Amino acid sequence: MKYDAHMIDRLVPKVRLAIFLSVVELSRAQPAAQIDFFESKVRPVLLARCSTCHGEKVQMGNKQFTTSEGMHASGAVVAGDPSASSLVKAVRYDGKLKMPPAAKLPEAEIAALEKWVRDGAVWPAGSPKVASTGAAGHWSLKPVKQPSPPAIKNAQWPRTDIDRFILSKLEEKKLSPAIDADKHTLLRRLTLDLTGLLPTANEISQFVEDNSPKALETVVDRLLASPAYGERWGRHWLDVTYWADTTGVGRRIPLPSAWRYRDYVIRSYATDKPYNQFLREQIAGPTARKPKDKEGEPSEDALAATGFLVLGPWAWFSLDREQMRVDVVDLQVDLIGRTVMGLTMGCARCHDHKFDPITNKDYYAMAGIFMSTKTTSRTNLEGGVNLVRLPETTTSAREHAEALAAWEKHVAEVEAADKVFKKEQEAVNKRIKELKNDPVALKEAQAELALLKKKTEFAGDRQILPFTKYMRPKQPEVYAAEEMEYPEDARIAFRGDAHQLGEFVPRGLPSAISNGKPLPEIRKGASGRKELAEWLTEPTHPLTARVYVNRVWHHMYGRGIVASTENFGTRGELPTHPELLDFLATRFVEQGWSTKKLIREIALSRVYQLASKPNPQNDEIDAENQLLWRSNRRRLEAEAIRDVVLQASGHLDIKSGGPTLPLTAQNIHTIAPFFLEDDSRITPEVKYRRTVYQPIMRNSQMDDIDILNLFDFKDPDQIVGDRSSTTVPTQMLYLMNSPFLKDESRRMAESTRGLNDQNRVSKIILETLNRPSSQRDFDQARQFVSDFRAAYEKQASKQSVQTVDLDVEVWARYCHAIFASSEFLYRR
C-alpha cells in the first residue's frame, strides 16, 4: 500500500464512514434530512475524534460512542437537551471534563454535535447510505459507442480515421496541424516508441531511400516483428503490475523465479497475444478456459501468468498473519481496479466509494475472490510467495538430478574445508591469546589467520557454507496463484482491520458496472477468478478496452486521451477525444484485442507523424497540445537511455530472457532469511543486456544501474501507467560524470578510430541522433576537438593529467557530449 499516490482518494482512516456491527434502530420513521445530517456531520466527528478512546476496541470510562447502543448506554446524550448532555458539555470544554483532551474541537464540529442532540439525537438504522449516487451516469461506465469518424473540412489532410477525429477538434478550435516530421525524425521516433532502441545506419538508409507509399508500413511491420518490441511493450505492462525480482518491504529477499513472469509478459507481447486472453491468463491462470498441454497439466504460461497476482510488496515479516492476508487481498483488488478498470477500488475497503460506484459490499465481494485464491504460503521460503513446480519433462528431470548430484558433492567439499578451517582457526586463535604480550609473534599469527580465511574461501562475513547450501538446485518452479481448497467469502473488516470483522459478503462482481448482461454467478467451490476474468473481458465491458487502448495511446503520444491512465472514475481526467477513445476501443475488440494492430493503426496515422516544433499561434489556444496539433517532445525513459547508449557504443547484448538475479556469494547475506546486500553487483554476463532484463529490486535499484534511480524509473510497489519525467541536477551530475557514460563514450570513440574527422562526426551523429550531419555539426566538432586537444595538452604539460591516448580521449568527450545532450536524450 505504500507509495500509492492514487490512493489518496481514500479518506483518512479516522474520518472514514464504517459499517457498524450492532445497530439498534432508535426510531422507525427516521427523517431523511436528519439521517443525512448524522452521516455527513456527526458520525465522521464521532469516528475521527472519539472512537480511539470510545470505540470498538477501547471504551475509556466505559463509554462507547460508535454505535447507537453504546451511545445510549453511555448516558452522555439526552435527546433534545444539549445542556443536559455530558457529551456536549465535554466538547464545549464547559466544566471539569474536557474532551477530546488533546485539543478542543473546531467550532463547527461542536455545533454539529449540539444540533444533533437538540434535534433528537437520531441514529440511523443499518449501514451508512451509498454516497455515490450520480456516478453510474459517469461517461466511462456507459456502454462503449461505435462512433463514425466525424465530418471535416480539410478532406485532403487525413490519412486514417484517427486523423479525422483529431482534425475535427483542431478545426473546431481553429488550430492548424504541424507539418509532417522529416523522415529521419520519424524513423527515430518510431523505432524508440516501438522498440526502445535506435534505428541502425542500414535501417535509416533503407527507409530514406524507399519512396514507395508503403515505406512506412514496411518499417512499422518490421519493428512490430522484432524481439525488441516485446521487450519494450512488455516493460510498459510491468509498470502497471507489482512485479520485481525481490519481495519484502525492507530487505531485498530474492525471488529466484520471478523472471518467469517477466518473460511471460515479454513473450505475450512479442507474439501479440490477444489482450482478453492475456488478462484471463493473468487473473484466472489455469482455471481460465485455455488450451491445456498434452499431459493435461497447466502450461508454464498458464502458471507464470498469475505472477501478476502473487508478486508484490508483501510485508512478509508481519507477525499479524491475518492482517497481512487482508492487506495482500487489498492490493490485489486494487490491482484489478486500477490496472484493468481504471477505478480506485481500494477506497471502498473502509466505506462506500465517495466518488465512484463501488460500494463497501462490492469491495468485499471481490475481496472474497482473492481470499479464496492462494497467493502466499505459510513459510518464509522465497519470501512466502506461493510456489508451484513446473510440469516435469524427461530432460528437466535428468538435468535436475545431475545438478543436484554436483551440488551435493560441492557441499561436501565445502563442509570438509570448513571443518579444517574451524580447527585451524581454533588453533591460531588459541595462539593469539597466548601471544598477547609478544607483538611480533602476534602479528604473524594474525596474518596467518587472515591467510587461512582466504584459503578456505571465506569472504568477510559472507560465509561460503550457508551460501552453498542455499544454492541447492531446484526443479523449475514458478510463483503462481492457485485455488484455495475451500473457497470462502470475505467478511467486512471494520476500517480494514482484520480483527474487527462484520458480516460475510458473498463473492461477486461490482454491481454498478454493467456490461449489459446480468452479473455472472460464482460457481460453488471456486474462487471466482474465472468469472471475474471472463466478466472483465466481455466485449461489452465499459472499462477494460477503453482503459487499455488509452494506455497504448499514452505510450505513443506521451499523454493518454484520458490523462489519468489509472483513474477513469469521476475524480479522473475527462477524455480529450471521447469519440476517438470509443472508436479505438471498438476497433480493438473487433480486431481480436490485438495490441500490434492497434499500434500499427496509430503509427500509420498522420497525427503520429507530425513534427514537434511549437507554433506561437497554436500556443495561444492549446499550449499543452492537448488536441495534438503537433508531436510531443519527450525525454527517454531510464531504460531507453541506458539501452541506446549501449547500442550506440556497440556494447549492447541482445540476449533475451532467463534468470538474471546475481545470486553470488558476494551478494547474498546469509542471515536467514537470506537477502541481497545493498551493495550487490550485477553479474558480468548480465551487465550489458537490455535494461528490462536487469534485476529489479523493490527499494532502490543496484548501483550498477544507478541510472534507474536517477531517471524516474517506476517504483515496483506502485502501479504507474504514466511515469514522471523529472529534470533535477543529480541527473546532470550522472550525465557528466558517471563511469557508465564515460566508458561507453570511450568505446564509441574507439569504434571510429582511423576515420577522418569528417567521417567520425558523420558516423557518431548518424548512430546517435540518426540523421545526417549538418555543416554546423562539423564546424562545432572541429572547433571542440581542436580546442579540447590544445587545452588537454596544455594541462598534460603541467603534468596534472595522466598520459592517455589523446585521440580517443578527445573523441570520447565529443561522444559523451552527444550522449548528454537534449537531442539524444529526447525523442521528438
Added chain:
Amino acid sequence: MKHPINSLPHDRRGFLRSLGGGFGSLAFAALAASEQGIAGPASLDPLAPKKPHFPAKAKRVIFLWMQGGVSQSDLFDCKPRLKKEGGEQIPFNIGDSIDPSTINKARLLPPISDFKQIGQNGMWVSDLMPHLSKKVDELCFLRGMVSDSPVHPAAIRLFQTGSIQFVRPSMGSWITYGLGTENKNLPGYMVISPMLYGDDGSPLHYSNVFLPAIYQGTRIGDARTPVKNSKIGHMGDPSLPADLQRQHLDLIQARNRMDLEESGTDPNVEGLIQSYELAYRMQAQAPEVFDVSKESEATRELYGIGDDATDNFGRKCLMARRMAEAGVRFIQVTDNGWDHHTKIATGMRKSTKGIDKPLAGLLTDLKARGLLDDTLVIWSGEFGRTPYDHVMDGTSGVADAGRNHNPHCWTMFMAGAGVKQGMVFGETDEYGYKAVNDKVHVHDLHATILHLLGLDHQKLTYRYNGRDFRLTDVYGNVVKQILA
C-alpha cells in the same frame, strides 16, 4: 512527481515568447546575471526564495532526527516515583499490550542515571548529557509529545510526512515548496545520513511524492556509512581538470541550445540547461560546503570531531551548520540506534555520549554566528519509551533491562528562531507513561513548525488528483504557548 509535458504557466510562456528567439541564450543570461549578483527572472526558478504567508523569524530548519525513539525517562522527564518504585510491579493500566499472565511479573525500570535540577526554570535533567545540560535555558522542551503508533515504520511516517496510512510528501519537501531556497547553487532540502533500507528507512521519508520533483530531499550518505565517507553520487570527474570539464560542458550546452534553436522552445530542455549549470556549480560549491575539514581546529573540537565517540555526529552537525550558513532551507540530520530494548544502561550512555557534545557544540556555534536568530533547531525521535522493562516476565537482570516503544509520551526540544527559551511545556503522569497536560500531537508539531517559518499550515496546500493536500491533512493546532 508528475511533470506534465509543456506545463509552463501561461504567463511564463508569454514572457519567454515576448523575448523571441531561442530560449537557451536567455537561460544563460539569467544564470549569468545571478552569478553576478543581479536578480534574474525569479519565476524561472522553482527554488527561488518565496515570501512566507506572514513575517517570521525562522528562515530555515536544522532537524536532528533521533531515529528509534529516545527514552524520556532517562533524560528529560524526571519521575521520582519511577526511581523509588523501580523493580516493583507496574501500578498502572497498560492496556492490552501485555499478556495478562505476565502482568504481575513485569517491572518498573528506574532511570539509569541521576537527575539534577538545572537551569533557571528548575528543570530536572539527567547527567547523561552534561554538555547539553548547560544549554537548558536556551531550549524549548515539549514533554507531552504524542504519536498514533507504537511501531517504528508507522510512527516514522507520521513524523516525517504527517500520515501513517498514505504516502505523502515529507515535511522538508513541503517547507521547500513553501519557501524555495536561498542558494541557487545548492538543493533546498538536504538529508544527511538517512536510513535507507529495512523496515525503518525509506527514501519516501524525504520524498516530494506528488510535489514537483525539485522539492525532494537530496541525500548525502546513509545511516550505515560514516558521514566521513559519504558524498553525493557522481560529484565531479577526477580524470578531468575543472577548466576542461567546463569546456566539455560548454559543448553539451551548445548542443542543447542548438537543439532548441532548431526544433523550437521546450520547457523541459530549458530545465535541462538550467540543471546542468546548477549541477556544475554544485560540484564547485557543494563539496566545499560539505567539507568540514575547512573548519578551524577549535571548531572541530567544539563539535567533538576527532574523538571516536562523537566524530560521526559531530561531522553531521558541523555539515548541517555549513549548509545552514550556505542557505539550504531544510537540513535533516539522522542519528539512529536509539531503539534501546535491552541493555539500555550501556546503550543509552553510548548514544547520548555520541550526540551530547556535538549537539551542544552546534547550538553554541549557531549562536556565536548569529544563525540561531533565524534558524530553527528541532531534536526528536518518533516516539518515547516505556517506564517499565521491555522484558515483561521479570527475567532480565538490571544490566540487560531495556525499554519498549511508547507513543503516549516523549520529550523533544526546539531551539532558536521563534521559540521561547527555557520553556518546558507539557506534563506526563507520575511514572512518565502518558502525557496528561499540554499534549502535543505530531500534527500540532507540524502546524507549529510551519507557523514558525511564517507558513499557515491550512494555507500551504498543493492540488493533486482533484484535492488540496496539506502536511497536516485535516488536523493540527499551532502550539501558541511556546512561541516567543
